[in-house]
Amino acid sequence: MRAIAVGPDQRLALTEVPDPEPGPGELLIDVAAAGVNRADLLQRAGHYPPPPGASDILGLEVSGTVAGLGDGVSGWQVGQEVCALLTGGGYAERVAVPAGQVLPVPEGVGLVEAAGLPEAVCTAWSNLVDVAGMRTGDTVLIHGGSGGVGSVAVQLATALGARVLATAGGAERAERCRDLGVEVAIDHRAEDVVDAVHSATDRRGVDVLLDVLGAGALEDNVRCLAADGRLVVIGLQQGRRGEIDLGRMLAKRASLHATTLRSRPPAEKAALVAEVREAVWPMLHDGRVRPVVDRRVPLADAETAHELLESGQVFGTVVLTR
Structure with a gap:
């Protein structure tokens, strides 16, 4: 063959x-x-x-x-x-x-x-539902909402009753994320993601964050989390090694998961x-x-x-x- x-x-x-x-x-x-x-x-x-x-x-x-x-x-x-x-x-x-x-x-x-479908759906479901325990009414941030996994994850989270925020590169890609059910689409090239998340959630933050960026986004991701928030890392597009503020994690009772399929x-x-x-x-x-x-x-x-x-x-x- x-x-x-x-x-x-x-x-x-x-x-x-x-x-x-x-x-x-x-x-x-x-x-x-x-x-x-x-x-x-x-x-x-x-x-x-x-x-x-x-x-x-x-x-x-x-x-x-x-x-x-x-x-x-x-x-x-x-x-x-x-x-x-x-x-x-x-x-x-x-x-x-x-x-x-x-x-x-x-x-x-x-x-x-x-x-x-198989890789994207299995990745999105296992990490949002099985790992992060996403529930109806949760607020979820999905980095890379315009990607292969991200475009499925935003639809899945919406279908399960979550309020969905997503990042994408460029205004047009952000708008297309809205067409998939994203309530708040953030153009990470033009907006400060943390500020945008805090504005959209009255500074509460998100319950679940699905991340493909890795080390380079760790600090901002923790700042985006709500109390009892769950950060799930599934990609390393911005590096493998980074520092995390454990004091901020403790104050928020937050959890960090890193998974691969x-x-x-x-x-x-x-x-x-x-x-x-x-x-x-x-x-x-x-x-x-x-x-x-x-x-x-x-x-x-x-x-x-x-x-x-x-x-x-x-x-x-x-x-x-x-």
Whole structure:
């Protein structure tokens, strides 16, 4: 089959590799499209290696049709349209994945668009609901509301009854966040984020903050939190190491969580996928949540897809297509 390989110079190239075979408990999927995530850019640069035993091919989510069933798999049929959360291997024509990480393509969502759902929805749900314990009526700040995870997270939080604030780079991108349900969209290029949050909340702050920035935003993030606020870090776009004011954290009874999805054991991923299917898939069926796909790029042009994502001009996600 054809797949994208990362060369010694970190360039991406289409190459021929052996077809995967579904092992016990796995499905083989003919890939229609693969989601492109910032984690792929990090892996390409050598900063986010796959877990032991995982494919070294880039790609953490795909959509396609079931092409084969491994031993012990039931409940799926060859030819069924699905999308899947991967540990790697998505930038290819076929991929084998544990059956517990596979989801049916939601009714009303196109097969290609579904490629942008598994990683984003599972990340948003697990961190907002499972980790942060977000509840109806909470005020939530989502950094990067115009990104792949962010664009899903703002819709999910809105659908669950939260008051949603989000940051985005530029007035136009901020306005598009409002179209997704954001009540207060903050252009971080033109506004002071802390001042904007305090103004929007009468200086109370936010109950939950979903952060993709990391070290460079730590101080401001803590200042944005309300009493008993929960800061969840899921990205490191502004650095890995930073200082935090523990006195301010103690005064606010605040908590800090840092999580990643890729390295979780298969059983944990399967439990999360089952939770998402029960809780979020109905929201996709009725339109409360929808995938936000900015561009479709042919698999052979994966280099272009990465350039687009790095440019900061993408709203939502980019998918690679066959």
